[in-house]
Amino acid sequence: MQMKEHKPLIVAFCCNWCSYAGADLAGNxxxxxxxxxxxxxxxxxxxxxxxxxxxxxxxGADGVIICGCHPGDCHYVSGNYxxxxxxxxxxxxxxxxxxxxxxxxxxxxxAAEGAKFAATMNDFVETVAKLxxxxxxxxxxxx
Amino acid sequence: MQRIGVFVxxxxxxxxxxxxxxxxxxxxxxxxxxxxSTNYQYMCSQAGQDMIKAxxxxxxxxxxxxxxxxxxxxxxxxxxxxxxxxINPYMVEIANIREQCSWVHKDMxxxxxxxxxxxxxxxxxxxxxxxxxxxxxxxxxxxLVIGGGIAGxxxxxxxxxxxxxxxxxxxxPTIGGKMAQLDKTFPTLDCAACILTPKMVEVAQHENxxxxxxxxxxxxxxxxxxxxxxxxxxxxYVKEDICTGCGACVEKCxxxxxxxxxxxxxxxxxxxxxxxxxxxxxxxxxxxxxxxMLKNGRCGICAKVCTAGAIDYTQxxxxxxxxxxxxxxxxxxxxxxxxxxDEFAYxxxxxxxxxxxxxxLTNAAGxxxxxxxxxxxxxHPHTIVFVQxxxxxxxxxxEKGKEYCSKICCMYTAKHAMxxxxxxxxxxxxxxxxxxxTPGKNFDEFYRRAVEEYGVNYIKGMVGKVTPEGSKLKxxxxxxxxxxxxxxxxxxxxxxxxxxxxxxxxxxATMLTASMDTNDFFTEAHPKLRPVESPTAGVFxxxxxxxxxxxxxxxxxxxAAASKVIGLLAKDKLTGNPCIAKSDEWMCNGCSSCxxxxxxxxxxxxxxxxxxxxxxxxxxxxxxxxxxxxxxCGACTVTCxxxxxxxxxxxxxxxxxxxxxxCK
Ligand SMILES: Cc1cc2nc3c(=O)[nH]c(=O)nc-3n(C[C@H](O)[C@H](O)[C@H](O)COP(=O)(O)OP(=O)(O)OC[C@H]3O[C@@H](n4cnc5c(N)ncnc54)[C@H](O)[C@@H]3O)c2cc1C
Ligand code: SF4
Ligand code: SF4
Ligand code: FES
Numbered sequence: 001m002q003m004k005e006h007k008p009l010i011v012a013f014c015c016n017w018c019s020y021a022g023a024d025l026a027g028n029x030x031x032x033x034x035x036x037x038x039x040x041x042x043x044x045x046x047x048x049x050x051x052x053x054x055x056x057x058x059x060g061a062d063g064v065i066i067c068g069c070h071p072g073d074c075h076y077v078s079g080n081y082x083x084x085x086x087x088x089x090x091x092x093x094x095x096x097x098x099x100x101x102x103x104x105x106x107x108x109x110x111a112a113e114g115a116k117f118a119a120t121m122n123d124f125v126e127t128v129a130k131l132x133x134x135x136x137x138x139x140x141x142x143x
Numbered sequence: 144m145q146r147i148g149v150f151v152x153x154x155x156x157x158x159x160x161x162x163x164x165x166x167x168x169x170x171x172x173x174x175x176x177x178x179x180s181t182n183y184q185y186m187c188s189q190a191g192q193d194m195i196k197a198x199x200x201x202x203x204x205x206x207x208x209x210x211x212x213x214x215x216x217x218x219x220x221x222x223x224x225x226x227x228x229x230i231n232p233y234m235v236e237i238a239n240i241r242e243q244c245s246w247v248h249k250d251m252x253x254x255x256x257x258x259x260x261x262x263x264x265x266x267x268x269x270x271x272x273x274x275x276x277x278x279x280x281x282x283x284x285x286x287l288v289i290g291g292g293i294a295g296x297x298x299x300x301x302x303x304x305x306x307x308x309x310x311x312x313x314x315x316p317t318i319g320g321k322m323a324q325l326d327k328t329f330p331t332l333d334c335a336a337c338i339l340t341p342k343m344v345e346v347a348q349h350e351n352x353x354x355x356x357x358x359x360x361x362x363x364x365x366x367x368x369x370x371x372x373x374x375x376x377x378x379x380y381v382k383e384d385i386c387t388g389c390g391a392c393v394e395k396c397x398x399x400x401x402x403x404x405x406x407x408x409x410x411x412x413x414x415x416x417x418x419x420x421x422x423x424x425x426x427x428x429x430x431x432x433x434x435x436m437l438k439n440g441r442c443g444i445c446a447k448v449c450t451a452g453a454i455d456y457t458q459x460x461x462x463x464x465x466x467x468x469x470x471x472x473x474x475x476x477x478x479x480x481x482x483x484x485d486e487f488a489y490x491x492x493x494x495x496x497x498x499x500x501x502x503x504l505t506n507a508a509g510x511x512x513x514x515x516x517x518x519x520x521x522x523h524p525h526t527i528v529f530v531q532x533x534x535x536x537x538x539x540x541x542e543k544g545k546e547y548c549s550k551i552c553c554m555y556t557a558k559h560a561m562x563x564x565x566x567x568x569x570x571x572x573x574x575x576x577x578x579x580x581t582p583g584k585n586f587d588e589f590y591r592r593a594v595e596e597y598g599v600n601y602i603k604g605m606v607g608k609v610t611p612e613g614s615k616l617k618x619x620x621x622x623x624x625x626x627x628x629x630x631x632x633x634x635x636x637x638x639x640x641x642x643x644x645x646x647x648x649x650x651x652a653t654m655l656t657a658s659m660d661t662n663d664f665f666t667e668a669h670p671k672l673r674p675v676e677s678p679t680a681g682v683f684x685x686x687x688x689x690x691x692x693x694x695x696x697x698x699x700x701x702x703a704a705a706s707k708v709i710g711l712l713a714k715d716k717l718t719g720n721p722c723i724a725k726s727d728e729w730m731c732n733g734c735s736s737c738x739x740x741x742x743x744x745x746x747x748x749x750x751x752x753x754x755x756x757x758x759x760x761x762x763x764x765x766x767x768x769x770x771x772x773x774x775x776c777g778a779c780t781v782t783c784x785x786x787x788x789x790x791x792x793x794x795x796x797x798x799x800x801x802x803x804x805x806c807k
């Protein structure tokens with residue numbers, strides 16, 4: 001099947017203080033995860049504007065994941081609480097538009113959780129790969 | 144468009160092992176803006192940095208992209224390199240092709256492909272970078288400590304010893320806080336006054352410390368390094384600088400029946416009073432609600448007996464303004480009110496008391512001169528029941544008590560039980576507890592001594608009801624281990640009341656724009672890593688206003704807060720982080736959404752005059768971000784419905800450009 005060949009494109013927004021450091025730790029420990037994952041560094045998960053997520057899907061991303069510090073651990077005290085609520089809304093709205101819930105995810109990864117970062121990415125890529133290409137929001141004019 | 148240089152690092156074989164670095168440098172040459180692209184074994188080495196500097200000069204580069212290890216490793220290094228070469232340090236972007244590429248992928252083709260994409264994203268971003276300059280602000284080298292308990296005292300002494308002036312604002316007529324009311328202190332049983340009063344004297348005599356007692360903070364403006372504070376000095380009707388504290392007025396005052404708050408109302412004081420013998424400052428204060436002269440102009444005895452001429456019935460509240468670089472909250476705690484715990488008959492019998500009252504009853508300077516006597520009839524109690532956790536750990540009854548553990552009650556109850564048995568071996572002592580929590584140095588040993596050496600009856604179980612009957616207190620309780628009901632005829636019942644933050648802390652936190660938890664304890668900037676700082680820059684936390692603590696913990700936290708303050712005051716200027724929020728005044732509609740999400744209170748609103756194209760002017764309310772306070776999280780940028788708020792260094796267009804580059 002042609003779907004099997006499809007390599008999903010994943011955009012991962014990681015907050016600078018926990019999750020980006022967690023991703024670095026995964027590297028330090030040489031833990032593998034698919035190269036389809038591309039990380040964008042943001043100061044805090046609360047910097048992720050829903051617009052960025054929409055843009056990624058519009059430009060052909062197959063999945064978007066936002067990683068931040070664990071609740072209560074945000075470097076900026078309460079940033080990730082905003083993220084959590086904001087993204088819950090956005091993700092269910094996207095689901096309504098046909099971007100399946102499995103294509104969006106929010107995950108708390110601390111700076112000590114390199115293994116969790118790698119495991120999360122492996123699992124996310126696998127989940128998104130099963131859904132095949134995202135065609136829903138893709139803006140073909142951009143191609 | 145910038146003139147961009149790309150520098151791809153091999154990191155020995157760390158990167159070059161799985162990424163074809165030459166191919167990456169080659170591929171990035173074609174990206175918009177890139178005028179120069181190269182690769183080298185170790186970019187971070189001196190030779191590598193020199194190469195970057197030479198390229199910046201030779202190719203007139205305006206921005207650079209380094210494809211290397213994580214920005215968490217060497218972003219600072221390359222920013223410095225850039226600024227040495229004469230370009231703004233914020234014109235540097237790092238593509239993380241080691242930790243997030245070569246180290247996690249095994250295959251050369253995959254690694255190279257991903258490295259190129261990460262490089263493209265960095266180029267796309269740097270194209271939109273703008274030079275940023277960190278703001279600078281001066282630091283007023285003076286600290287304000289609010290609250291003069293042991294926490295405030297220790298913090299003030301440590302700051303003052305480091306050479307910086309400190310002011311202490313204390314609402315009461317004297318400093319000392321709750322510790323001044325205690326008798327002996329666990330776990331070593333030294334007397335509180337013996338260890339506290341020398342410190343109070345040291346504060347009074349310290350050349351760098353000013354005490355504003357009987358005063359309150361009424362307004363706080365400004366930000367870290369530059370706070371403008373208004374302090375209200377309540378009229379005490381006694382000239383503080385003239386009063387010698389001789390006490391002649393106190394003796395002669397005819398109004399002698401005023402409940403003495405220092406002894407928790409268990410005895411009386413006069414209308415003009417000095418809270419206790421070692422009070423600092425040792426000056427008299429006239430209680431305006433009790434003084435006849437102030438109420439109806441009939442008396443004036445104290446003015447007659449004061450040979451120093453310190454009494455001044457015309458004194459008014461005075462407001463002084465002072466500048467501070469740092470503010471420490473040390474407002475402490477209070478035992479909760481027992482009004483809602485009527486099952487223990489606190490309001491019905493004088494012989495049901497709180498633990499703090501018990502401290503006063505055993506204190507040599509207390510209402511009974513240290514003899515443990517029943518408040519009702521002055522007789523010696525033979526059976527005493529201590530009830531722990533009154534209002535603490537009350538998850539089912541939050542309208543009555545507190546959900547948290549007050550932390551100090553297990554230990555002070557063990558202390559009370561032990562001291563009672565030591566002084567009055569004929570007394571039978573019962574302690575009812577849910578759990579005994581003693582996780583401090585020498586704490587468990589202390590508690591075990593109470594049980595093993597002093598024969599205190601510790602009973603795991605709850606007291607259900609206390610009923611006064613004749614001169615006895617009928618205590619109905621359960622013993623959970625023996626699984627039976629107990630009935631004890633007690634002479635005295637002591638309630639270990641939960642502690643809560645001082646009621647004035649909440650309005651103070653609002654003035655400070657410092658955050659609080661649902662229990663009104665101040666929150667720390669980070670629960671683990673920044674425990675003595677408030678999220679609001681320049682505001683620090685000391686003592687029990689941040690959470691329940693005993694004295695050793697309070698003092699160590701007080702010292703930690705002082706060291707943070709010293710670190711701040713030692714600076715001549717504060718250099719900010721330039722990656723902060725900024726609002727586009729033309730787009731902002733003044734809706735105030737951003738201010739609500741900012742955890743630091745960095746956003747204020749001002750009415751500003753705008754010139755319109757038709758040459759008329761209009762006054763509009765717009766948001767403005769204080770660069771010294773903003774921490775750069777970006778919460779406000781996403782909240783802003785008008786898209787007026789943006790974050791330097793992580794602008795919306797920059798992040799969008801990265802998304803585009805990755806998804807292309
Ligand atoms: C019954 C009892 C027994 C105890 N026994 C022991 C013991 O044996 N050993 C031990 O280690 N600990 C003991 N403790 C705990 C100890 O009392 C505290 O750890 C300590 O007092 C905390 O000091 P603090 O400075 O944080 O607070 P506080 O002592 O409450 O001081 C706060 C000060 O701030 C002032 N203040 C409040 N609000 C404002 C405002 N808005 N503006 C200006 N000033 C303000 C208050 O008037 C007060 O003077 C006991 C506590 C209790 C209740
Ligand atoms: S970026 Fe964060 S800290 Fe700065 S003003 Fe916005 S919400 Fe406040
Ligand atoms: S949220 Fe946006 S529009 Fe509203 S006040 Fe803040 S900057 Fe202005
Ligand atoms: S800094 Fe990590 S989620 Fe806010």
